[in-house]
């Protein structure tokens with residue numbers, strides 16, 4: 001079944017000049033600059049998806065009683081386009097983001113955008129703004145598809161209209177000074193998600209709930225917060241907006257362990273990709289429940305050698321130090337471990353086209 005939608009093309013009359021764009025790309029940071037265009041598609045009850053447009057990037061006018069502002073019916077995605085060695089551009093697993101976007105929509109009682117429309121919308125924006133895709137090392141163009149309720153009114157129920165959008169932002173290397181391990185605070189007071197809640201959905205509300213805990217982590221001198229399960233506050237779930245991996249063993253006998261998807265964790269595409277890559281690198285893989293006690297004792301007896309977090313934005317971030325209300329310890333030797341580094345290099349090599357793509361993950365733009 002094809003559900004092709006025709007996009008109305010309204011390119012910008014005033015795109016940034018090449019010189020201005022190059023100045024931005026010299027130091028893009030993350031999420032600070034946006035490309036010349038955006039994609040919009042409307043959905044209305046009874047009519048479905050319609051009015052798809054590529055248009056100049058511009059502010060939106062929002063009614064004060066817009067439902068999203070009050071009840072947070074909004075979801076998003078994050079994926080990257082990478083410049084390939086031959087100059088072409090490819091996105092990483094956009095179909096996986098499209099399917100997760102559908103699952104998020106379902107959880108928030110929103111309409112599901114067809115997978116092919118999601119991918120087409122991303123392709124259209126990237127190909128229009130392809131000059132914005134950086135070509136230096138680990139740089140990329142970060143795509144932010146999102147959808148929110150646009151009905152006006154304060155009654156609490158699903159909106160009868162929505163706006164889907166894609167915007168794009170050039171992203172520098174996450175660690176321009178080289179990969180550095182972060183310190184984490186185990187959040188035993190605040191939880192990110194509870195069983196039956198929205199933890200599996202990529203929705204703004206989960207991030208709103210996280211900010212006070214992130215502030216607490218910072219007050220404790222830590223870079224990031226680690227979420228524990230809501231019921232027992234014992235099992236590790238995620239780090240900030242990233243999934244977690246623990247490394248057991250060394251040399252030829254390494255197993256990487258990630259918290260199993262219980263419904264309260266966000267099913268990361270980076271997490272999923274690393275399970276595949278790790279197996280091909282000869283590592284054992286395990287999805288399991290891991291308690292904070294296991295983490296601490298594993299570091300104490302040396303069986304747990306490395307810990308890292310993973311997600312689209314930073315790819316892989318090593319964890320060097322752990323702190324909670326009761327304890328504090330160092331992971332391994334506190335430095336970036338060899339397994340963390342090898343997995344990071346292997347994934348980035350596929351994304352930047354330096355290595356073959358045995359899983360057909362790269363979606364090349366024509």
Ligand SMILES: *Cc1c(COP(=O)(O)O)cnc(C)c1O
Nearest residue numbers: 241242243266268269270311312
């Ligand atoms: C987006 C996200 C991740 C990482 O998902 P990726 O698909 O790997 O980018 C992990 N945790 C949370 C809470 C997220 O929102």
